[in-house]
Amino acid sequence: MNAMDDRSVLLSLQEITEAIGADQVVADEEEAADLLGALLSSTGRPGGPVVPADPVAAGRRLLDHVLRDDDTTAIAQEVVTDPPIDDQMSVEVAASTAVVLGALVGWLQTKVDIRVSRKDGKTEFSFHVAKNAASPGVLKRLADVVFEIINGPPQQ
Numbered sequence: 001m002n003a004m005d006d007r008s009v010l011l012s013l014q015e016i017t018e019a020i021g022a023d024q025v026v027a028d029e030e031e032a033a034d035l036l037g038a039l040l041s042s043t044g045r046p047g048g049p050v051v052p053a054d055p056v057a058a059g060r061r062l063l064d065h066v067l068r069d070d071d072t073t074a075i076a077q078e079v080v081t082d083p084p085i086d087d088q089m090s091v092e093v094a095a096s097t098a099v100v101l102g103a104l105v106g107w108l109q110t111k112v113d114i115r116v117s118r119k120d121g122k123t124e125f126s127f128h129v130a131k132n133a134a135s136p137g138v139l140k141r142l143a144d145v146v147f148e149i150i151n152g153p154p155q156q
Contacts, residue, residue: 004083006056010096011084012076013059013103016066019075022106025114031123032101035114036146038125043143052150055096061149062103071110104146111142 004012026032033049041047052058066072067080108114113128129138148154 004080006059006096008083008085009056009059009063010099012079013063014099015079015084016063016072016076017103017106019079020072020106020110022109025109025116026102026105029095029098029101031116032098032105034123035105035116035125036101036150039108039127039139039146040143042127043140045143045147050101050146050150051097052100055100057152058150059096059100059103061152062100062107065145065149066103066107069107069110072107104149108142108146111138 026035030049033051036050037047040050063076063080066076069076105114111129115126115128117124117126127139
């Protein structure tokens with residue numbers, strides 16, 4: 001995976017997101033950033049929109065994570081074994097941040113049900129642990145993973 005160029009990483013994330021069949025619960029990059037911020041704030045971390053300072057580095061961390069995650073490893077392994085090239089993708093990669101945030105939301109959907117409600121110009125998100133293990137710490141662990149993917153590993 002480290003040998004993959006930046007564009008291949010982003011195209012792979014895009015293909016993995018499509019392959020896991022995640023519903024498109026967010027309307028755009030801004031809403032994805034708000035959703036991730038809501039997840040973090042629901043577990044006691046600072047909230048607000050979550051946007052990686054270095055989207056490609058965050059994308060590499062996410063790709064590494066989905067390659068090791070039980071729910072996504074088979075799909076991810078298949079994609080990185082034969083990484084997509086530009087003419088294989090039906091949708092052009094518009095922006096690296098949008099791809100990474102969309103892939104992160106898609107991965108979260110393999111763990112929790114995400115519900116979005118829009119009313120009077122406001123958007124609210126709720127997270128329901130209904131898939132696989134349902135321990136109370138699932139959301140906290142997911143928030144920790146999201147935080148580390150976006151920001152990198154903790155500094156010692």
